[in-house]
Amino acid sequence: MKKEVAVIGIGITQFGELWDESFRTLFVKSGAEAIQDAGIKSDDIDALFGGNMSGGQFIGQEHLASLAMDHTALLPKPAMRIEAACASGGMAVASAYMAVKSGMHDVVVAGGVEKMTDVLTSHTTSALSTAADQEWEAFQGVTFPALYAMIARRHMYEHGTTEEQLAQIAVKNHDNGEKNPKAHFRKKITIDHVLNSAKIADPIKLLDCSPVSDGAAVVILASAEKAKEFCDNPIWLAGTGQATGSIALHNRKDICRLGATVEASRKAYEMAGITPKQVSCAEVHDCFTIAELCAIEDLGFCEKGQGGRFVQDGETALSGSIPINTSGGLKAKGHPVGATGVAQVVEAVLQLRSKAGPRQVSGAEYVLTHNVGGSGGTASVHIFSQ
């Protein structure tokens, strides 16, 4: 592993329905926390890459990266927004990595923020659906629960996956979220709760879905030289890979496999020089329970089709062989879409610093983060290590 780019600071707000917070207070709070955590001054920052899916639709604000610099007194440092639907945060981290690796900048902010609850729920669903193929999916009325329901139904048909196994993922993520003070939901649930919750798009039920959340997360990346100057415990970006998949489901040979996840993780593993077996724990993109099931298969933690059994056997629980979504995941921690990919990195860093409290994975060596846009149109995978 090359030690070239490190995370030297992290910050994250409470995730949830934050009626008392505006878009602006969210990024200011998470940014200030990250700067304090890194022990740097604002002026040490060279640039910002801000992940956000849909400020234009949610709060009538595009040009958000400029606004963020203005309101955090970082003018005239350059800033741009990165958008790849719900993978915007992961792609912002990838951009920040390239910016440092290029030598253009030494210390950069990768941030993610979304304010989703200041609009009508119907509008939120409509805005989120613009991450799908507008002409072939969204315009026809297909929503994201419906798209993932088709994946789930197919996975059941192909591999015998059960609704109980999917429910187990939600239960496990709520178990973890209960241990995370920043989580949207800190409440344990049971398989019966999930199975008896309202049907959203059969077989997906309310408690198979991640919530609509507000929140922001920030990580500060630095070159090896600056990391050593500012930081006693840098966490290195050991590997990173990004990939694109067909944006619409109907164009895929196998809708149970997210080709973008397979390809992005292949590149990340190759760069880090490790195999999936060496990953200590991972944050994966569980926008729906079926998404986590596909992710653990596509990332190589188990064979395709074996995910249901793998989950049922407790392998992905905090005490299992490969704990998944120790933060609570999108399901329980919450899913402010543009912030999610960055929040995953915050959890990875906490695990590698051994600062994850009651959800700590003992001896975490390599932590993987996996962020998906749409139903698999984009995937971003990062691997971190001490």
Next chain:
Amino acid sequence: MKKEVAVIGIGITQFGELWDESFRTLFVKSGAEAIQDAGIKSDDIDALFGGNMSGGQFIGQEHLASLAMDHTALLPKPAMRIEAACASGGMAVASAYMAVKSGMHDVVVAGGVEKMTDVLTSHTTSALSTAADQEWEAFQGVTFPALYAMIARRHMYEHGTTEEQLAQIAVKNHDNGEKNPKAHFRKKITIDHVLNSAKIADPIKLLDCSPVSDGAAVVILASAEKAKEFCDNPIWLAGTGQATGSIALHNRKDICRLGATVEASRKAYEMAGITPKQVSCAEVHDCFTIAELCAIEDLGFCEKGQGGRFVQDGETALSGSIPINTSGGLKAKGHPVGATGVAQVVEAVLQLRSKAGPRQVSGAEYVLTHNVGGSGGTASVHIFSQ
């Protein structure tokens, strides 16, 4: 000048009200043209950085970079959208530069696309205003013509600039646009036409404004090694600088000076190792005539406050000492907002290849492009050379 990253291919669609073209056909056409121009195969491309301001609001489509890869058969190569309001295209080029410079990728696409005419005009104005400060400007009803009208009025008060001088900028850009087959408007106009056109936001009149356009542009960037392999006449990115300014006008010490432009160009000149006097010609961000006036001052082509006289004396005409907006600029070539910054680079490359036809600047050595987001919240400046 370091020869590290080069433009090896360019493509651009017709700009205008393109009722027969969809968002998808626009980026496919410009991309295919750029690939053909570069003489490469699709498979030689490693990644895409797509500039787009507001696909979510204009056409109900976020996640556009993924869509672009899908519809140009570039899967599974990674892609992300870059947004910085009307500077999205310039920032996409900056991202592509960093991606190549970092060594992560060898050959990358920087594209820009916007489909603006498929919605009601009132909605277009509303969507564009989300590039301003939502809480302090847009929500109060201030539109972009109104913001630039305040800048124009102040420039007149401070520096004695006249409406005739501003009109001269529109006349000059239409003179150039008439020579550009891709331009939205290919029609000469007179100062009287401008002065007698409808008032939009006093002193800005209809013919002081750039139009609402559809269009796409693509440039292909490559590492020095790949550029030499694929290309006989690479055009080098000699210098680049990005900067952020206060997003809202009221926070600026001097609204006639775009601090972001001053800072971005300072960095670009420093990297290229040249002074403004060495620039042969430039594409600047003339969303309104007053914006071009501020730009030529802030970029150092003339002193602050002298822009009106400089224009009146013909210094910025095709035959002048520093021809500005040989393409016709945003005013006549058109302004599909996310595409503009990339289209500027297409013109720079044409000039440096001596392929600009009747609008060719003889012996062009350094060509500068200048792209602004909002009323100056973002600025991106690139300098190209042979």
